[in-house]
Amino acid sequence: MRQGAKSAILEPAGTRWRASPGEIQAEGDVLRSEPQEARDREAATAEVLQVIDSSPGDLVAVFGAVLEKANRLCETAFGVLCTFDGARCLAGASTGRKP
Numbered sequence: 001m002r003q004g005a006k007s008a009i010l011e012p013a014g015t016r017w018r019a020s021p022g023e024i025q026a027e028g029d030v031l032r033s034e035p036q037e038a039r040d041r042e043a044a045t046a047e048v049l050q051v052i053d054s055s056p057g058d059l060v061a062v063f064g065a066v067l068e069k070a071n072r073l074c075e076t077a078f079g080v081l082c083t084f085d086g087a088r089c090l091a092g093a094s095t096g097r098k099p
Contacts, residue, residue, distance in 0.1 A: 044069035063093035071095055 051065040067081045078096030082089040 040073060044073055060093065064095070067093045067095050 048062070048065045048069055052062055055061040063081050063083075067079050070076075070081075071079045076096070079094065080091060081093045083092045084090075
């Protein structure tokens with residue numbers, strides 16, 4: 001079951017579903033938001049692919065685009081993308097204000 005989704009309660013007889021109007025509304029809200037979230041992810045992916053296409057070999061631009069889109073999709077105030085060279089983590093990009 002999706003996180004945050006509400007489910008109806010099965011009556012003991014097993015023949016009818018019963019849910020409050022609030023539960024029905026909440027489930028409807030979740031179902032309506034899922035297609036928009038999928039479109040947002042697809043748009044972010046397309047934007048990152050455009051950056052990769054227009055900036056071949058420019059990892060700074062690609063990392064910045066990936067992090068910017070991740071921040072937007074996750075609704076975060078800041079983010080840091082690191083690379084690992086086998087021995088240590090190196091900052092590849094950062095966005096937003098750090099707390």
